[in-house]
Amino acid sequence: MKTTIIKSISCSLILFGMTACSSYLDKESFDIITPEQVWKDPKLINGVLVNLYDGLQLEDFDYWYSDAWRLMNLSSMSDEAQGSFQKAPAFENGNATYTYEDALFEQKFSDRYKLIRNCNDFIAQLNEATSLSESDKKSLLGEVRFLRAMHYFTLVKRYGGVPLINESQTYDVNHVESLMVPRNKEVEVYDFIVKECQEAAEALPSTRDASTKYRATKWAALSLCSRAALYAGSIAKYGDVESEGLVGIPASEATRFFQASYEASKAILNSGIYALYNKKPDNRAQNYCDMFLKGNGDNGEYIFQKQYNVAGGKGHSWDKRNAPFSYRGGGWGCGIAPTLEMIDSYEYVDGSDGTLKLEDGNGKPLRFSNPYDLFANKDPRLFASIYLPGSSCKGTTIEWIRGVIASDNEKYVATSQPGGGNQVTINGVVYSTSGKDGGADAGDASKTGFYQKKFFDETLTDMNMGKSETPWPVFRLGEIYLNLAEAAMELNKPSEALEAVNAIRQRAGIALLSTITMDRVRHERKIELAFEGHRFWDLKRWRIADQDVTNGGLNGFRGTALYPWYDIRDGKYVFERGYNTPKQKRIFLKMNYYTKINSDDMNSNSKLVQNPGYTN
Secondary structure, eight states: OBOOSBTBOOOOOTTSTTOOGGGGOSSSOGGGOOHHHHTTOHHHHHHHHHHHHHTOOOOOTTOOSSSGGGOOOTTTTTTSEEESOOSSTTSSOTTSEEEOOTTTTOOOHHHHHHHHHHHHHHHHHHTTOTTSOHHHHHHHHHHHHHHHHHHHHHHHHHHSSOOOOOSOOBOOTTOGGGGOOOOOOHHHHHHHHHHHHHHHHHHSOSSOOGGGTTSOOHHHHHHHHHHHHHHHHHHHHHSOOBGGGTBSOOGGGHHHHHHHHHHHHHHHHHHOSOOOOOSOTTOHHHHHHHTTSTTOSOSSSEEEEEOOBTTTTBOBOHHHHHSOGGGSSSSOOOOEEEOHHHHHHSOBTTSOOOOOOOBOTTSOBOOBSSGGGGGTTBOHHHHHHEEOTTOEETTEEOOOOOEEEOTTSOEEEOOSSTTSOOEEEETTEEEESSBTTBOSSSSSSOSSSOEEOTTOOTTOOOOSTTOBOOOEEEEEHHHHHHHHHHHHHHTTOHHHHHHHHHHHHHHHTOOOOSSOOHHHHHHHHHHHTTTTTOHHHHHHHTTOTTSBGGGTSSBTOOOOEEEEEEETTTTEEEEEEEOOOSSOEEEOOGGGGSOOOOHHHHHHOTTOOOOTTOOO
16 A cells, blocks of 8 residues: 555644644544545645645754753854753763764654655645646645755765655555665765756746745755755765765766756846845844844845744744853753854954954953953954853843952962852952853853854743744855855856855955955855854865864864953953863764764665664
């Protein structure tokens, strides 16, 4: 018998904004609806489509490896940040080392292929829908092919080649082995994704009305093509082919993938439908910050987004998990702590190197009345993306102080998290050795001196789990400009790359470049797309993650802190770099470019071959 996805229809708001469930509820009880009934009713067909969207893995606010309290997300496992809380691998016992886990950010075949099967069954049964016009069928077909391509992209960037199943399978108890499909080559999977996106784009509408505005369009499909083809081109150019092509892509294929990415990006930019968000050009930091705030998803730059709705039970918990210490509203908070390396990556507005200047020309510490002054004239995106010591937050300021310096130049360091007795009495005066948002190596507060600001909703008053509604940008135009720039450089089109990068820098409010290199393109990508889930995958596809930290890799990376000290002698602040934060140094092995296939998946399909370097 043929498997089917029409067992029940749940009412989901994900990706559909404020779409009301009541439109689906004027039917008989869902648990007795048959497939035949569904395909005769456009409302029920759309209900099935909602479930298909709901199954997408978008690596969003609540995407963590294993338990959320471990704080292992795509930012904290790249070089963007650390996790603040210490009771988790990589984030405790600073004298040890952390080797990237075999199953880091895995997507079990058994989970992902259920959803691929649902897409295949939808496509197979779509032709039987008597209630739909041919144009509606064409659009729905393009939509589900896009969703299926998204599932395969989720898999291929983790495992390399995976079994390509693009037709509905029939289960026969006497021939179960017929369902066991071997892995395709990695290049074949990327070819499939690119082709699906290109053809889906031809079938999907260019724009949508208000009731369907969060569903995929032609440009969402081309955005996936832009990203996936760029990944494939990088893997082909910088990676190695192993296991007869199950992982890795031949170098000879790089150019055509870069060309596909370039063409998809160009088509999106030339469409004129989207524009870089720029409603406050007189305040570049606030302009960039506003783009990522609640209620601002329809900002003209987001091409495809994930919407949330607390009333419908589809809120997220980013703000609760990541609020700076004194703003967390009772427990949790503090989650992702950007590193000093990341802060140094933000250039000064004149385009000069962004490494913070802590000393004068004679090596004497610079002194500041306000710790925030240290960051003057930095890239406005820094102030929009990261809470710094002295940053404004909810009407007060972030206070992160390492300790105080006494008249004899003796330093008194914070020893516990805020509120834990960080006090010292000097000449009869009591001083706090910690700020209200941290300073010590112990406890839950940030160990680097910084907190992530991008996406944080300062208007939120209910600091409980599941109360956040800030949308997640799956694809936005800023990425497409950078995809174009990178593909253009790979295709020896430097002038187009320069133009694309400068469009991003102009919106940011930072000096334009006169020349371009691949390093400059990659650097701009690191800054513009910070904390949006790109950096971890970029380091992997460029095949630099296994290099030493001094060469831009993750080997030996721990993450450096910035220590502000309050000097009681003149009421000024001085700074030093903290190289020995209580976090483990990391070891990224070459085999970590691909994830280990789960043992349950291996045992369920005798035709699967494990990825290189792993055993069952």
